[in-house]
Amino acid sequence: MxxxxxxxxxxxxxxxxxxxxxxxxxxxxxxxxxxxxxxxxxxxxxxxxxxxxxxKNIKTSNPSITVSNNTISSNPKPISLEDMKPNRGFVICGQDIILDILSSYLEHHPKGMPALRSYLGSYNGLFSLYQGSVQLATVHLWDGDTNKYNIPYVRRMLPGIPAIIIHLGCRMQGFYVKKGNPKGIKNWEDLKRQDISIINREKGSGTRILLDEHLRRMDIYGSSIQGYSRETLSHFAVASTVARGGADLAIGSEKIALQVQGIDFIPLQKERYELVMKKEDMEKPEFQAIIEIIRSKEFKMELEGLGGYDLDEIGQIIYET
Missing domain, CATH: 1.10.1660.10 (Multidrug-efflux Transporter Regulator; Chain: A; Domain 2)
Structure with missing residues (x-):
């Protein structure tokens, strides 16, 4: 060949x-x-x-959850009642590569165990934690009214459930635009322009909620924006679409912008990426292992090698009900 x-x-x-x-x-x-x-x-x-x-012959009972050392699912299905059943094993929910590394560390920790991975977005991850179908959920959900990340959503979406939020890292979110920025895009206000088309993330993802909260604050309906209804499931997919000329603008993390040719990145907002667990689980060995791993020098060094994360607060408990 x-x-x-x-x-x-x-x-x-x-x-x-x-x-x-x-x-x-x-x-x-x-x-x-x-x-x-x-x-x-x-x-x-x-x-x-x-x-x-x-x-093709691999079958699982839940297409959105796979064992961490098998093929990673990048096309999660909508949540169903079947998906909400508990006792499917130890499941870590979220889409960032940090969680794949965390799963590997957990499997080899003395108090750890093999983990399953669910690739649902932040909103659906919290809902799954409430339903008991996952044990850990990760969130990067911005609240436009309070200008705070995650805490407002955890309080609303886990009613009556004492919870812990552990900080993982901060990431820069912004616009992907074609190389050279031919449309001269600068900030959120450009979404009001009629000559701008976008490619969107799926409902329930932290990035989609970030966009929708800014549109709400600017009193803009998503239906008025070209391409708003076009959805993809990853930062890579939206960045690649912009690079190919399929859209003028997409929202995603700076880290991915460094890995996709043909685009520029316009930084807009520093987001907090954090881990949520139920407080009643904290003393269980596998959850203690998770906390020890996140706070370890080895784990932090590995994430520093990836680049694109601010890890100053990694491992800190930033909220406890």
């Missing part, structure tokens, strides 16, 4: 509808064959097809 027919990790990610980091994880585990040309990683199309065929 010629070199020209090979695929980049980003192209494979687009084909499989997963994040590029997940492609690297599949290669690392040996689930997907790859090779190097100089310093570049390449994958043959036939190896992508072989991987897809291998996974």
């Amino acid at each position: 010629s070199k020209d027919s090979s695929l980049t990790p980003q192209e494979v990610a687009d084909i499989l509808k997963i994040a590029k980091n997940t492609v690297y994880e599949l290669i690392k585990r040996g689930d997907l064959n790859a090779y190097r040309i100089g310093r570049k990683v390449r994958i043959d199309p036939e190896d992508v097809e072989n991987y897809k065929n291998k996974t």
Whole structure:
């Protein structure tokens, strides 16, 4: 097979509808064959097809939850009553790669255990925690009335349930625009323009709620914005759409902007990414292991190696009912 027919990790990610980091994880585990040309990683199309065929026979009782050392699901399904049943194992809910690393650490901790991963957004993650179908939820939910992250939502969505919020890190959220910013986009006010089209995140994600809260404060209906109803499931997907010219603007984290060619990033808002657990679980060994891991030097150093996170407050309990 010629070199020209090979695929980049980003192209494979687009084909499989997963994040590029997940492609690297599949290669690392040996689930997907790859090779190097100089310093570049390449994958043959036939190896992508072989991987897809291998996974066609894998069945799970809940398509939005998978074991942490198996294929990562990047296409979570809407929550159903079946999904809300408890006792499905130890489940960590959220979409950031931090949680994949945390799951790996938990499995190897003396007090830990293998974890399942649910890739629901922040809003649905909190609802799942309330229903008892996940044990840990991560949130980055901004409240436009109080200008606070997470605490207002935890108080409203876990009524009568004492909870703990543990800080993981801060990330910069902003606009993805095409390289050179040909439309001259600057801030939220540009969403009022008729010549701007967007690509949106799914309902329930922290990024979607950030957008909707700003639109509410500006008294703008989403239906008035071109592309508002077009939804995708990741920062990578919206950034790639902007890079291809499929939209003028999308919202996402700065970290992803550094990994997608053909876009610029306009920083707008520093967000808090935090872990929520029920207070009654805190003394259980696996939850103690989670706290020890998050506060460990090794875990923090690994996240620093990823870049894109402000970790000054990592491990701090910032709210307790």
